[in-house]
Amino acid sequence: MAERQGLRAERASHFTLQGAPFRILGGSIHYFRVPRAYWRDRLLKMRACGINTLSTYVPWNLHEPEKGLFNFKDNLDLEAFISLAWELELWVILRPGPYICAEVDLGGLPSWLLRDKDMTLRTTYPGFTSAVNSYFDKLIPRIAPLQFSNGGPIIAVQVENEYGSYSKDVEYMKYMKQAFLSRGITELLLTSDNREGLQCGGVDGVLRTINLQKISYGALQSLADIQPERPLLVMEYWSGWFDVWGDSHHIFPAEDMVAVVTKLLERGASINLYMFHGGTSFGFMTGAVDFGTYKPQISSYDYDAPLSECGDYTSKYHLLRNLLKSYNSDPLPEPPTLQSRQAYEAVLISQHMSLWDSLTYAEKPVKTEAPISMENLSVHNGNGQSYGYTLYETTIQSGGSLNSRNNVRDRALVFVDRTFIGVFDYRTQRVTLPAGKNARTLSLLVENCGRVNYGEALNAQQKGLVGDIILNNTPLKGFAVYCLDMMPSFLKGVHGGKWKSMTESPACPGFFKGILLVDGEPRDTFIKLPEWMKGVVFVNGHSLGRYWYIGPQKHLYLPAPWLKKGINQIIVFEEQKAAGRINFAENPEYGKVIDVSKHPFCTII
Template sequence: MVVVVRLSLKQRYGLLVCFTIAGLIAYQFTRRGPEVKRMSRVEGLRANSSQFSLEGEPFRILGGSIHYFRVPRAYWEDRLLKMRACGLNTLTTYVPWNLHEPERGVFNFQDQLDLEAYLRLAASLGLWVILRPGPYICAEWDLGGLPSWLLRDKNMKMRTTYPRFTDAVNSFFDQLIRRVVPHQYSKGGPIIAVQVENEYGSYAKDTEYMPFIKEALLSRGITELLLTSDNQEGLKLGGVQGALETINFQKLNLDGIKYLDGIQPQKPRMVMEYWSGWFDLWGGLHHVFTPEEMLAVVSEILKLDMSINLYMFHGGTNFGFMSGAFTVGTPAPKPMVTSYDYDAPLSEAGDYTTKYHLLRNLFSHYHTKLLPEVPSLQERKAYQPVVIQQHLSLWDSLHFTDKPFKSERPVNMENLPVNNNNGQSYGYTLYETTITRGGALSSKNNVRDRALVFVDRHFVGVLDYKVQELALLDGKGERTLSLLVENCGRVNYGKTLDEQRKGLVGDIEVNKKPLRDFIIHSLDMKPGFVNRVKSSGHWKSMRQQLSFPGFFQAKLHVEGKPRDTFIRLPGWSKGVVFINGRNLGRYWSIGPQQTLYVPGPWLHKGTNQVVVFEEQEADGKIQFASSPDYGMTVDVQ
């Protein structure tokens, strides 16, 4: 028997509302991820007493940093599952402005840069999120995450309320924050706190700047708890009213904790960056921080009833040209290596370390339930060496660059009329001019950062911060002087951000006379250029005389499912490696890093194309290893 029930329009509308509300509640259950006992979600993370509270109940942040832009998207879930299995409840991540807005007004939040997908994934895996949107992030990342096109303005004053800087920040935040707002705790998302800028106390050039950034967040709909983050010295100048201050350190800093208590009594205490390891510089040693010492400090922090965020929990890789440079206490910038392994608890390739197992055991005591099982590791493979099949000189590759630019005087990378008048951000720039005699070539310290010097395409020497003069032999008639200048990475920390223009930043001289009339080629080596080079008909057999700098091509054949591997380049000098058009990053024989990480998902079954840009010296093959080599180690001081 069928019963037909006739409802009035008012009754039908009431049922529709009920079903809609029920559906929304069910959706919140499925998308929320982090385990919350009550549905109300009206009281997020609070800092109203000496302990954090979430939903009105005591809450301790056990956090770890994993940057989505340093981990292949295919491995995001793997790394976050390993984070949960270690006993962490909160993910922290920076947002790199220079990747999301590579040209002024051109925004990218897709694929590897899909921040919203990363936030949804964290929620689905039961992790809360502390978002650190910058605009400055430090992070050992080129220019601390600030886009290089800002430097086209010769008067630019970054991290201040200089109008052209704040206009650019406002434009970026208009795009970023509207994507972030729906993922806040109050909206059913995982974000429980947002950081206001980053370590501003170490910069502190403008007292109005932090209030500006805070208002830029609030006015666009950020409603969760606001935080700031500084080392002990920075705490004196880095705070802003209405944001909880947190501290950064590696060795236990009781004085800093005491100072924190003094400036904000009866507030939760948190180490926002507990440095689990350290970064490496080209020409140095690989920094390690012993597991036992790390565990002792983390144990003390927890005994002091503090919250903690491990920086890094998993470092990942500075793929491409994105690594920064270090200047604190050094006369000239020292560039960062490609790996961001950081000696973190989870290695660059996602392996468990001794630190991971010690922390998992420690954090297990701060949970009432058993921790999840640790996920299985990704398989790795040392592929057989591949033989270089063809080479292409730098000079022959210039056909595939954009039209060269003519200028009476040298022009720095950022002010070149390329990339829709946004300048050149990364890679190499070739400056060529004519000379009629030899003598003393002087850079006047205007090379940023390193130049290979050629006369009629014959290598003469290197100009950098240490070597600022070379002898040029006399010759007949007019000759071409070429300087291939590399941006080795912009400084990411300190007070010289406004001075990070690259290329030739002023005159160079021969016999104290400034050179003029340059032809300038932009070699930023973007995917389009690399693909044009790969498919060109100009490649030469390895039996023909090699020319440096140059591109070298090989094929890696993969049978079965592609596996993670590491490239080794003994017998090579310095350059960049591309696999299937992706820039894996820089290598340099001076170390400490001796391998480049190759994620399995970036390979495919069958033939994979490997292109190496080498500056000065090449071996006839490329080797592979199943484990990394980061060089000789030194304890973090």
């Protein structure tokens, strides 16, 4: 039998696959950001656009949410996703990290790593490499059989991600390369870096690739100069950009995007569009950026990509398809029909439960003298808490000046005897408590708004209270700490608990329940909460993500596969101001827009 010749990068002009010239026309879709029922639809749309190669990240924090507890089922069935791509005649470039960035919490690294006080992420620190080894021992045996050499679609595997922009350990990338080779990865290995990281982000024997959005002077040439005998691959061609709360919705004009793609292809480069379809950062998946100011990212990962958040064709899609026709030897398949959508009738809130009443269904509180971070809470089999909210309660004997000393990560509602007093965040670090002579309960409801996913701050991403809270120059002591992670076990208790009717005065923070009746086959829709302030929405147990009145996102995507005929339960956790109804719309609302090419980070290359 003739040897299967996988992807090769041995010529300066082009890749080869099975010995024949091959150009990567790639696009990124993250399986974990798309409901599994829609995987086929999104991949078919990708193939119909002229894309021949799928790339996807693998999020360690989702696959090993607790140390030693692995999940490769349902929406995290990576093998099924790759196999489906193969069935639909798409090659695959796998990007398994362990660090992926991807605008997910801690760049895809599990937060339980941060319980080690000496942890230095993305280095050869033994505590980190030991955890990586354990994870790779579970992950790589699942993907190795799907390599091209074994008859599968995986033609390349990325080693780490954008390490040149971090570069804390000269031995780390050597370790990472060996971690793949020693576990049976035989396909082409590559690295991916911004222009300024090309020199120090690579490793010997591994193809270097570049990330960019606009063709600035010398960008591709810098890559060609580093490896003159290798083909050019833009591993991340940024088709749009992500959004953060309180900012505008970033767009990149379709004509500008296609003009750059055209130039890259004319230059002979291969390309991977990041993103081809962004999808949604459901639940508490979102990360944050911090280039001097902490900014959490929104739930939508629409990214202004060729396929919209809900899978619609955009002008980018049609222009791109028209361009890529000439780079495909066979006629392109017809694009699939779009899913229908519906603006359901508004749902009236029928019941509510205050946060304080819900504590009955939380884990038994942890008693601690000084504040501790959520990662160090002794719950969930000793792994601590990763996401959601944490409630800290202590007793105070007076009013006065309460100072967070910037030890709140990331936002806290302050209560005295369950009466709302104010908010702590990165900008507001002082709150005045009312005077009182008797002992009272001080409560701090702290939200992890998303760990930084890129940059120098990765090792400092503990959440909750990470240091002392000061009342009148004295550190507070004696806390009871509740884990309110909004995970299924907690929500199950809340759902089956004692709710009050809306005829009784509803209290915030609290949970608010309504019923959506679906007559006939469910359809995609968007939830809108114009009179609410900030919180999280759950539909039939699925977390749609966060909403926040500051925008830019003014909707939450609700995919039809998460609905059913008849009764659908909607639960809203609202922090500060609830309304009496939940609205629906056929289309999303992303708020005020700004051209992404004006974003300073996008112009550094």
